[in-house]
Amino acid sequence: MIDLKALREDPERFRVGAARKKVTVDIDRILVLDEARRKAVGAQETLRAEQNKLSKESGPEIGKLMGQLKKAPEGERGAIEAKLAELKARPKALADQVTALGKEIEALEPELNGLLLQVPLPADPDVPVGEGSEDNVELSRWDPAWWDSSKSFEENKGFAPKTHIELAESLGLVNFERGVKLAGSRSYVLTGMGMRLHQAVLRYAYDFILEKHGFQAISVPVLVREEAMQGTGFFPTGREQTYQLEESKRGGGQDMFLTGTGEVGLMGLHADEILDEAQLPLQYATVSTCFRREAGAAGRDTAGLYRIHQFDKVEQVVICRADEGESRAWHKKMIGIVEELLRSLELPYRLLQCCTGDLGVKNADMVDIECWMPGRGELDANERPMGAYGETHSASRLYDFQCRRLNMRYKGESTGGKTVFCHSLNNTVLASPRVLIPILEMYQEADGRVRVPKVLQRHLGGIEHVG
């Protein structure tokens, strides 16, 4: 949620911000509705002030007259009743006007609020302007000692690579057919060492963020109420991306939603709370199952473990003071944690500065990390993929956009006793099974086996090879 006051004062900033993010939202309509609403509210408040004053004056008198009426002899009742009616008439008339204005306001608000929820947070000025992912800017690359990203897989390792799908099949790591039988397209079943690798890499990443970086371990519900989805900024825009359980249709209280990321639970934890500045920054990490409908992605990445409806993810979230410098410093730090993790796994990766067109509504800045996946990308003359970077991580800075919606504030020395909305950030630590793609493909050997990354071996009982 953006600040309506800020929009009122500088609508152009939000017009440009939305345009650069390729989001269509009628800012002028918001201004018109806001103006009309404020006018009506102002008029209503004036009337109410008058009404309150009147009822304070005439109220006790009415009470007194009512008492007299009970005891009064027949003859005097008419006079008292007339006086009562007169006393009651004026405030009543005002109340009717207030009600009328209330109806007017009610008519305006749904549209205004609906529009307001759609206004994206403008990207920071240093975020490159662009249309979409093709305009993202590469910031840096990293390769392990045994890999040279300027050369092909075959030049690096001396044999042609198999894709993770082929490896999964030959080594019995995934059963796609049965996944589809059970749950439809984009479903899979990890089997044997596939499941063990999945568990091992998640556990490794989770221990990594907790033990090496002091994040707090926490579990989250993955089935949440609508407020949590709206509060974290996934609704209304991402509504069609989420699975909805229509409990209300079965006579239950509310519909529930399956979360697409642990971020929803972690950020929702402190919704409607006022935190003590001394508690900040909050550094939370969770591992949770994520569900995504992948609506609108029909036909893209249909095979393999890349784009699937259900996966598991270690997610990190930071809630800090409302300070741009602090927010930027945390962003760097969170990205650094992932770099350290990927280096320990010896996976080649690159950092991408996302351009305005590739940002979501809620972030001011986003850096993606992509791992090299030899089985992805364009096909060569032999119809074999030439490899490509594929997104495995995404680090966002949201300023107070999310906390405003969640009504998550803090108070302390630096705020001068005022309550201020917190800033929030989030980043993937590791998502699996997607990360198994670069692991399987990069660690495959000429004999068809897959070496187990060193750091994962202790999570797999010391096993050095799969297959």
Next chain:
RNA sequence: GGACGGGUGGCCGAGCGGCUGAAGGCACCGGUUUGCUAAACCGGCAUACAGGGUAAACCUGUAUCGCGGGUUCGAAUCCCGCCCCGUCCGCCA
């Protein structure tokens, strides 16, 4: 699924038609006292929106006692609907 009980400020908790934005306590902030700490005492202490004021201090108004509606001149208080939380029993893990 059945039977109850309950949702009030940062927290606990009273109030059950006007004098209540709301007693009292805790926490917090300022002060007095004090060798230090503690205690004691005094004072302060909700949020949002709108208007005024220098985008500060502050002032004014309105709203807010789970949410929505109703009764009433007037509702935290009465009525109706909904949501949520809790307890006990049953069922399942």
